[in-house]
Amino acid sequence: MTVDFANPESVRAWLAGVLESFSCQTGTLHRADGEWLDLVVQIGVPDFLLPKIARIPFGKGIAGVAAERREPVELCNLQENLGGVARPDARETKVSGSLAVPVLSADGALVLGTLGIGMQVPHDFTEEEKSRLSGIAADIGKTWSGS
Template identity: 30%
Template sequence: MFQTTSYTGKKTENYQLVIKQLRALLAGESNQVANLSNASALLNQFLDRINWVGFYLAEGEELILGPFQGLPACVRIPFGKGVCGTAASERKTQRIADVHSFPGHIACDAASQSEIVVPLLKDGRLIGVLDIDSPETNRFDETDKEMLEAFATALVEYL
């Protein structure tokens, strides 16, 4: 059974703990929907000052909404459009301090001010993206970027 954990260490240590929790949570489970659902719930519980966390899954040349925590969201995002579509087409993490300054930003939740999107790559193939929004500008720093990329790497082992 999963237990809530207190994250009282340094930021990197807390991320390392949540990645360890992810591995324990997903061990032995191969269902993609179940694993993405638990991963989004885990991040929602772990991260503060966010208003949306979830996944978009690659299908053809677009992203389709997957498991998430937060308000209802856009269902389809073409590659190259918005922060998620840009991360998918470039296969590179997008860390946006102010979404209103991002050309073509897709506003699913008007409260979102900053965003980070991490591509999910398995054997060089794009599976989808991890998308996290915050109601604060400049919420995500370089440590968040590096550790969320590590989280995504661990996650794709179970997809």
């Protein structure tokens, strides 16, 4: 599916398709602005949490850590495992299994954002699932690198 990142409805429809393909209920796409991540689109995040995820510093929360480390970050059960990666407010999403991957520039030199998905049951994402989501993020990186 071709995504028009200038059209919020196109991005929302694309994210809904990504969530469906992973059987997930929540998803976020953030775009980097320096050492910060700005929310582009979300599905399934409770309204009261939107101010907390609208702008995330690198290194904070699952998305921020994925951006900082430049690698996938996963939590099997967000409701129990906060281990310093997820913020305590993350429990309010009612999401258990979650995965965030960095969106890198086409040459891999820059972090352009993050893509995150979550499901309402505990889930260990397989290497294939991590690779698939990273591939989707790489496609975004190619698009954003050219913009």
